[in-house]
Amino acid sequence: MIKVTNLKKSYGDHQVLDGVNFEVKKGEIVTLIGPSGAGKTTLLRTLNWLDAPQSGLIEIDGVKVDASHVTKHDIHALRSKTAMVFQHYNLFANKTALENVTESLVYVQKFDKAKAKKKGLELLDRVGLADKAESYPAFLSGGQQQRVGIARALAVDPQVILFDEPTSALDPEWVGEVLGVMNEIAKDGMTMIVVSHEMRFVRSIATKVAFLDGGNIIEQGTPDEVFLNPKNERTKQFLKVANLWTSADDYVI
Numbered sequence: 001m002i003k004v005t006n007l008k009k010s011y012g013d014h015q016v017l018d019g020v021n022f023e024v025k026k027g028e029i030v031t032l033i034g035p036s037g038a039g040k041t042t043l044l045r046t047l048n049w050l051d052a053p054q055s056g057l058i059e060i061d062g063v064k065v066d067a068s069h070v071t072k073h074d075i076h077a078l079r080s081k082t083a084m085v086f087q088h089y090n091l092f093a094n095k096t097a098l099e100n101v102t103e104s105l106v107y108v109q110k111f112d113k114a115k116a117k118k119k120g121l122e123l124l125d126r127v128g129l130a131d132k133a134e135s136y137p138a139f140l141s142g143g144q145q146q147r148v149g150i151a152r153a154l155a156v157d158p159q160v161i162l163f164d165e166p167t168s169a170l171d172p173e174w175v176g177e178v179l180g181v182m183n184e185i186a187k188d189g190m191t192m193i194v195v196s197h198e199m200r201f202v203r204s205i206a207t208k209v210a211f212l213d214g215g216n217i218i219e220q221g222t223p224d225e226v227f228l229n230p231k232n233e234r235t236k237q238f239l240k241v242a243n244l245w246t247s248a249d250d251y252v253i
């Protein structure tokens with residue numbers, strides 16, 4: 001489904017992604033972990049070309065893009081495959097929940113208004129917000145805003161959803177409802193790449209954990225392999241410092 005080959009991205013002489021290779025199969029839930037500045041957000045953003053990498057290949061669901069000679073058509077095709085959920089939701093403050101969800105349906109996919117509204121309401125219902133369709137973001141809790149963000153991502157029928165720390169800006173009381181919605185989407189078979197340090201969540205739904213450090217994925221495996229038995233010294237150190245390395249006994253959901 002996704003294949004990334006030798007992906008490189010630098011800002012000036014700062015090499016942020018240093019030849020990343022990585023594959024995701026259809027229906028997999030891959031969690032990216034790693035220290036601040038490791039390049040996790042940059043990796044997600046290059047996958048839909050919000051940030052342009054300097055070199056490497058990105059293939060998503062049959063669309064192959066070579067960074068060294070990319071066309072507008074390539075970028076458009078690649079973007080049609082993915083949707084992103086941001087840490088700070090990035091909703092339009094002057095649009096209702098429903099309008100935020102239907103924005104791309106109306107303006108990009110050229111749905112007529114009635115059809116867009118119907119789909120938007122279905123999606124809000126799916127994230128438990130059918131009664132908030134006419135509310136503006138300022139009148140929604142953080143957890144509700146993030147669920148609107150997830151409904152907006154679902155609206156474009158993506159092949160993969162990229163989540164960048166979707167719960168880290170939330171008050172603890174709102175984390176559960178967002179993870180719950182993500183869990184439902186995962187169960188429906190959506191392919192997901194999630195930057196998250198939410199251990200319980202990662203443990204319960206991730207099929208693979210990849211540890212990114214210094215611009216490269218230096219270790220990957222099942223959550224048990226990476227969290228209970230990390231092999232690389234840098235992974236061990238990160239998990240210890242982040243207090244994520246845990247004994248099997250602690251590992252109870």
Ligand SMILES: Nc1ncnc2c1ncn2[C@@H]1O[C@H](COP(=O)(O)OP(=O)(O)OP(=O)(O)O)[C@@H](O)[C@H]1O
Pocket residue numbers: 011016034035036037038039040041042043
């Ligand atoms: N637009 C930019 N211009 C210059 N440098 C950037 C830009 N975006 C990111 N960087 C740098 O690239 C590196 C990787 O940033 P990135 O945001 O991908 O890290 P991250 O792993 O997501 O970190 P965090 O856990 O703090 O979110 C950082 O050193 C950052 O300062």
Ligand SMILES: [Mg+2]
Pocket residue numbers: 040041042164
């Ligand atoms: Mg980040």
